Amino acid sequence: MENVVTGYLSAEGHVDRLVSELKGVVAVHDRLVFTSCPIQKVYWAQNIWLNPVVLNIASITDAARQLKAIQGSWALFPTGLHRRALLIAEKLPRVPAPELVFPASPPRSPLGSWTLLDTNVLVASSQCTSTLPNGEVLFREDKVGPPSRAYLKLWEAWTVMGERPQADEFCIDAGGSPGGWCWAIQKLGAHVLSVDRSPLDKKIACLPGVEFQKGSAFSLQPEDFDQVDWLFSDVICYPEKLYDWARRWVDSGVCRKMICTIKFQGEYDSKIVKKFAGIPNSRVVHLYNNKNELTWMFKTETSEPPEQSDRDTAF
Ligand SMILES: C[S@@+](CC[C@H](N)C(=O)[O-])C[C@H]1O[C@@H](n2cnc3c(N)ncnc32)[C@H](O)[C@@H]1O
Structure with a gap:
């Protein structure tokens, strides 16, 4: 060769x-x-x-x-x-x-x-x-607490960002059911508003600091909130729809940090990935714990911006 x-x-x-x-x-x-x-x-x-x-x-x-x-x-x-x-x-x-x-x-x-x-x-x-x-990013798993293994990608995303929610911060978890991400956020002592069309697992819904709203995540708009510390989305939807919604949150300045999975069901479109990556102060990576999806991460300029470089792999 x-x-x-x-x-x-x-x-x-x-x-x-x-x-x-x-x-x-x-x-x-x-x-x-x-x-x-x-x-x-x-x-x-x-x-x-x-x-x-x-x-x-x-x-x-x-x-x-x-x-x-x-x-x-x-x-x-x-x-x-x-x-x-x-x-x-x-x-x-x-x-x-x-x-x-x-x-x-x-x-x-x-x-x-x-x-x-x-x-x-x-x-x-x-x-x-x-x-x-x-x-390969292999975490010691919790087989008892979370109702799904999806929390592993959130743990990995926080590790890559070098930041995670702090106690008493306010987080929105869009497409949060059955509640793996919600469990991981709540465990850090943060407050979570989980929004999904399907209910949270019962053992997650009753945890202190967890609130659930049934309905579409896209009905949540930045105008409805004074300040959100973290916005998470694991919603299964077209990447364009997620992009338009996430962009509104970024432009509003209401939310300081965001982590969203960009899911690809049909034909893969690299243009939308570049659109996400082009949002200032953000980066796109494929985490080891991601499947047919990429993860978009955003931090406002007041917090340290995530470094985007050619060397980006998750770890
Ligand atoms: C991959 S699962 C989320 C798993 C979750 N992060 C966890 O840790 O357990 C995707 C979720 O998106 C939800 N969903 C799909 N479209 C939605 C929408 N428009 N608004 C809110 N939730 C939606 C589904 O009901 C499903 O629960």
Whole structure:
């Protein structure tokens, strides 16, 4: 493989979207896409390999020796030759995927990534955008409290933003049922107004600080509120509809921070993603815990704006 400058590991199931975002694609191995161009702004990558090099290896021992000569910490992304790749990995220092306990910061130490392309050919990148193995953000789950696993993407979004609701802040949770996000917000001591066409799970509806309003989230308008600390939306709707509504909230100045999932049901439209990303003081990412959706995050200028860069993967 020649001219490899950058590698992108796509979010699971979204390699086609990632490829369509990239210029200079030279090879695709499973979910790993190599390009001949410097880093590009993409939305569907889970990890970016910043300095991939092709290593010719004589044996399993030689592969491990060459990797260790570059650095100590490596994560394997298997693209084939699984048994041989695992035998190489066994000769490297073990880097288990950390289980994050919310609230948690991502690990600081750099982690390289590698894959075995052929019996004697390996690609390795000592620098990656994520410090987690293959960008996988695994939280220790609460199997008792929340009624859905959707809270994991909110935990991840707060971790990426480096902020979360504080005690007594006022939050709106649009499309909040059955109440996973509501549970996560309430647990922080904030007040939540949850709005959904379907009811909240009973054990969430009765929590202190939780209020429920039945109906469409889009009937909530900024004029109806003096100040909202956080606006959350996990509503299943067309991205354009969400954009128009979110834009009203941004322009009103009533809400300081927002996190919305942009869901894609039919054909994927990259134009609407760019519209969201173009809202000042905001960024769009695919979180590890997102599925067929992206997450848009907004912070007003008075709070620190989230940094948008070409290196954006969630962690
Ligand atoms: C993915 S679920 C939300 C899961 C929730 N965040 C949680 O943590 O449990 C999407 C929700 O959007 C709601 N929904 C769809 N259209 C809506 C609308 N126009 N207004 C309010 N809620 C809506 C659905 O009823 C559904 O409960």
